[in-house]
Amino acid sequence: MMTAEWVFDGGRASVDLVNTLRDRKRGGRELLVDPAALGEWLTVAGLLERKAKVTARHLEEALQLRESADRLLRAAAAGDRPKATDVKTVNVLAAAVPPAPPQLRVDSDGRVRLRSFAPADPVAAALAALATDAIELAVEAAPVRICAATDCGLRFVDRSPKRNRQWCSMARCGNRAKARAHYARGGSL
Numbered sequence: 001m002m003t004a005e006w007v008f009d010g011g012r013a014s015v016d017l018v019n020t021l022r023d024r025k026r027g028g029r030e031l032l033v034d035p036a037a038l039g040e041w042l043t044v045a046g047l048l049e050r051k052a053k054v055t056a057r058h059l060e061e062a063l064q065l066r067e068s069a070d071r072l073l074r075a076a077a078a079g080d081r082p083k084a085t086d087v088k089t090v091n092v093l094a095a096a097v098p099p100a101p102p103q104l105r106v107d108s109d110g111r112v113r114l115r116s117f118a119p120a121d122p123v124a125a126a127l128a129a130l131a132t133d134a135i136e137l138a139v140e141a142a143p144v145r146i147c148a149a150t151d152c153g154l155r156f157v158d159r160s161p162k163r164n165r166q167w168c169s170m171a172r173c174g175n176r177a178k179a180r181a182h183y184a185r186g187g188s189l
């Protein structure tokens with residue numbers, strides 16, 4: 001059952017994770033309310049291919065990763081010194097399940113294929129991939145911005161040519177802002 005209104009406008013998986021705490025400008029509304037919600041988000045995000053047991057510990061780690069990634073990415077984008085605890089969090093989680101090396105398999109027909117690995121703990125592997133994504137974005141000092149709408153707070157990586165994107169999405173906040181400006185100018189329907 002799809003219970004939450006997930007949004008994937010962040011431009012990168014780790015930023016989408018940050019956005020699972022919605023309405024940050026108004027104190028925050030938690031969407032990862034229990035381990036099942038985390039399992040659903042990871043699946044919809046394409047990070048979990050098969051059903052996997054999501055534990056309370058996984059959820060705790062995901063929430064810790066999410067808040068560390070948010071502070072870290074904003075510090076990196078602003079050129080500020082990140083907090084040591086946030087650096088440690090992403091490093092520890094990224095190292096928990098290192099990505100499997102590519103391995104060749106020769107099939108009976110003599111053709112080579114990539115051997116697939118199934119991680120022992122696919123949820124931990126997904127969190128490691130998210131931590132790795134946050135590390136890469138921080139190093140790139142990616143332009144992570146906060147939606148300009150006063151009641152939104154969603155984060156996104158600004159890849160617009162002029163680096164002047166304002167809204168998490170035109171469909172959600174951009175059009176609302178345009179409508180408000182229209183009525184403020186005395187516009188009618």
Ligand SMILES: [Zn+2]
Pocket residue numbers: 147148149152153154167168169172173
């Ligand atoms: Zn927005």
